Amino acid sequence: MSDFARRALVASNTPPAQAAAADLRDTYDWVPIEEADLIVALGGDGFMLDTLHAMLETRRSVPVFGMNLGTVGFLMNEWRLADLDHRLARAKPFRVSPLTMTATTIAGETRVLPAINEVSLLRETRQTAKLQVTVNDRVVLPELVCDGILAATPAGSTAYNLSANGPILPLGSALVALTPISAFRPRRWRGAILPEKARIGITVLDSEKRPVSAVADQREVRDVAQVDIAIDHLRDLTLMFDPEHALDDRITMEQFVA
Template identity: 65%
Template structure:
């Protein structure tokens, strides 16, 4: 298999990613982005999320093979410019279904946004947030007092969710992580693992006195009054990985890192 004429190349604006793009352009004849059957993405995890979100916006979704020119690169393969054709041909493909955030602001504006990793609610001021939490319309926590709370997919469970002491979810588990951020009340609640068919709702108590923002990956909506989060099964993204560097194995290994 050859990627020439089939795959497009996109790169982060960082010097390292741009230098790597120059190397690859000397070796391959890349397709135009709007005609490509796949994408080679150079950068870090943030750039990969940006690339995936752009596809969701354009509603033109193709597989992405990323190579790490950033810091962590959890969603990326190693940067190795040699034998790229063979690597893409042998790559293992994983499908990722994003979350859909429906947020309503204090002013009544409704904003919808996709999230590949997580949707987070965060306090905007020094005062803690007070939230009512529902699952499929049923109140499960009448008042959660905290710095915030998040809903994470398996692909995003090793990111912000893990930093907030949330669980790592294996790929294909069909679960979502509901994780509090610095909870004060209920003091002993450390979160929940829910079926990914669950519609999770949040109502901000005292939204003027205790303003809360909602963030879908990198998009922030400030001063929200209610937020609903659910898996958007109408959208499916495809990430390609080297067989010995596959996403499911990397997530599983994270459970044993101390």
């Protein structure tokens, strides 16, 4: 019997996930989310992010064991109905530390949002963005002319960050990737790998003429003037994986995918 006796079940609205959820409800016992010491999530990576964000909003964190009923399923385990107790007893925990984005708009409003994968800044019009970048209050890039920039966690380094030619960060590396998106000047700057304790500040230059939006995972704040980004260990999350489907190994092997 698994140590996680009180389990809650959540599933995306897709037909495959709903069918799998019905089978699991008929096979195992479940409790409401607020009583659970583990959540089983059925869906794809997007649904896993939604599940984790829901925990961040309620500030109640329990481990999540995902099973893939979506497309890629990078953050998920293989879907199987049988032997769930045995799988949970053998599952390996992986801690995920989210970023916190503090975005101040041109109008002076402030939004604070968490991001599990990345925080990205993107130009809103055909005009390129002009950004000033600081690390620990030190100006490291006086002017970056680009389509945008993003800061990614190790768990998110294989997502948008990788598609923008950013580095893959091993899970547990205590690093953050800072990656430009279509940098025009300085043309040779390809980004930086920073310690997770680093505080990143991004100031939008000429923000009225060259408006920029900031996105924490899928949540957007438009017309930002300043964005500050930092890791928040007080809100760490735990993902559970089958030993043969370890996330750190998957992230490592992504570096060899053609």
